Amino acid sequence: MTGSAVSLAGVGKDYKHFTLDDVSLELPQGSIMGFIGANGAGKSTTIRILMGLIHQDRGTVRVLDNEMPAGQVAAKREIGYVSDDMRLYPGASIAWHMSFIASIFPSWDAAYAAELVKRFDLTPEPRIKGLSHGQRVKAALLLVLARRPRLLVLDEPTTGLDPIARQEVLGALIEVLADERRTVLFSSQNTMDVEQISDRITFIDRGRIVASDDKENYLDRWRRVRFEIPEGATVSAIPGMLDLRGSGRINVVTVPDFTDATLPLLQATGASVIAVEPMSLEEIFLCTVKNRREGVLA
Amino acid sequence: MYLQIIEQIRERVAVGDWARDAEIPSIRQLAVALRVSVITIKRAYFELEREGVIVTHHGKPSRVAEVPNLEKLRGEDLDQHLDRALHIGALLGLSPDELAERLERAAKRRNDEEQA
Numbered sequence: 001m002t003g004s005a006v007s008l009a010g011v012g013k014d015y016k017h018f019t020l021d022d023v024s025l026e027l028p029q030g031s032i033m034g035f036i037g038a039n040g041a042g043k044s045t046t047i048r049i050l051m052g053l054i055h056q057d058r059g060t061v062r063v064l065d066n067e068m069p070a071g072q073v074a075a076k077r078e079i080g081y082v083s084d085d086m087r088l089y090p091g092a093s094i095a096w097h098m099s100f101i102a103s104i105f106p107s108w109d110a111a112y113a114a115e116l117v118k119r120f121d122l123t124p125e126p127r128i129k130g131l132s133h134g135q136r137v138k139a140a141l142l143l144v145l146a147r148r149p150r151l152l153v154l155d156e157p158t159t160g161l162d163p164i165a166r167q168e169v170l171g172a173l174i175e176v177l178a179d180e181r182r183t184v185l186f187s188s189q190n191t192m193d194v195e196q197i198s199d200r201i202t203f204i205d206r207g208r209i210v211a212s213d214d215k216e217n218y219l220d221r222w223r224r225v226r227f228e229i230p231e232g233a234t235v236s237a238i239p240g241m242l243d244l245r246g247s248g249r250i251n252v253v254t255v256p257d258f259t260d261a262t263l264p265l266l267q268a269t270g271a272s273v274i275a276v277e278p279m280s281l282e283e284i285f286l287c288t289v290k291n292r293r294e295g296v297l298a
Numbered sequence: 299m300y301l302q303i304i305e306q307i308r309e310r311v312a313v314g315d316w317a318r319d320a321e322i323p324s325i326r327q328l329a330v331a332l333r334v335s336v337i338t339i340k341r342a343y344f345e346l347e348r349e350g351v352i353v354t355h356h357g358k359p360s361r362v363a364e365v366p367n368l369e370k371l372r373g374e375d376l377d378q379h380l381d382r383a384l385h386i387g388a389l390l391g392l393s394p395d396e397l398a399e400r401l402e403r404a405a406k407r408r409n410d411e412e413q414a
Binding site for chain 1: 301329335
């Protein structure tokens with residue numbers, strides 16, 4: 001059976017200075033979702049709600065067939081959760097933590113754990129307090145990965161890692177998906193990480209979901225169009241197109257919902273199209289946040 | 299991103315790393331090997347099937363087509379580059395004949411480099 005590993009519908013939470021509003025998303029089993037947003041956009045709040053760590057004021061949350069927060073004890077047996085504010089015992093070693101987790105979770109895979117120690121370039125003996133930030137992050141990930149949980153929930157797993165460590169971590173996450181019953185949800189400020197390994201993208205800004213879609217579909221809808229206008233002509237804003245830039249005859253416009261009708265619309269203004277270019281997730285992210293803050297995009 | 303994967307696979311097929319009618323990796327296997335998402339490979343396979351480069355059957359391993367239609371694709375690719383060259387040529391005020399001359403010079407240069 002392949003259903004949703006995570007399903008949020010109309011979820012809201014009110015704080016004095018922040019509101020999480022009408023958050024709905026579906027994460028199909030066997031896929032990776034990258035959850036992106038600026039600092040303070042609501043990523044961690046959403047993740048804590050779906051973990052049952054804080055309780056929503058409105059809406060329903062289902063995680064691995066458990067209603068949350070009521071079913072959190074059953075759900076957590078099968079979830080591996082890592083966030084920045086989780087601490088390992090500073091006075092104990094990675095090896096001690098590994099045998100501690102192994103004693104609690106029967107699903108612990110010692111061979112896989114040993115392989116991850118090597119791949120993450122860790123040494124099990126030193127105490128946690130002597131480790132670098134990157135080594136601690138990798139150690140925390142190893143401790144959940146080796147349990148082989150059905151759902152991995154990672155709050156900014158690659159933040160503060162150097163490029164080599166980032167690729168080690170991303171590689172390990174992709175490998176989880178070789179087993180199609182397992183699912184990963186990770187938040188990140190790094191759009192390159194999300195673009196590389198996600199099947200689905202959820203994009204949150206100021207407490208609201210801006211987009212939640214298949215990654216390739218989402219990227220495919222955005223295009224940058226370069227076009228040329230006749231000598232002496234001027235272009236004014238075209239409905240549905242953003243960030244018109246240019247001086248003189250060459251202009252550039254960003255199209256958030258590119259279709260077969262887009263180019264004829266431009267050509268009807270007398271423009272001739274020079275190039276239609278795909279955009280990176282980073283560019284889409286920046287364009288969306290900027291236009292939302294200026295009130296141009298809903 | 300799937301466009302890059304498509305190009306890589308076309309090249310593998312063109313040079314014979316992926317032989318005609320040979321079985322190819324499953325979507326998940328290739329995703330893990332290339333460290334990209336499953337959806338990216340899925341989309342690439344879908345497009346490659348439409349182009350006739352690979353054949354997929356539900357529940358069976360995908361294979362390279364018996365006659366992968368690469369010549370046509372390469373032809374379309376070449377036409378696009380030629381259009382682009384014409385556009386740049388026009389910006390430089392070059393006639394098609396002058397462009398053809400440039401192409402011959404480029405071919406000669408390449409030939410010399412290969413000899414060296």
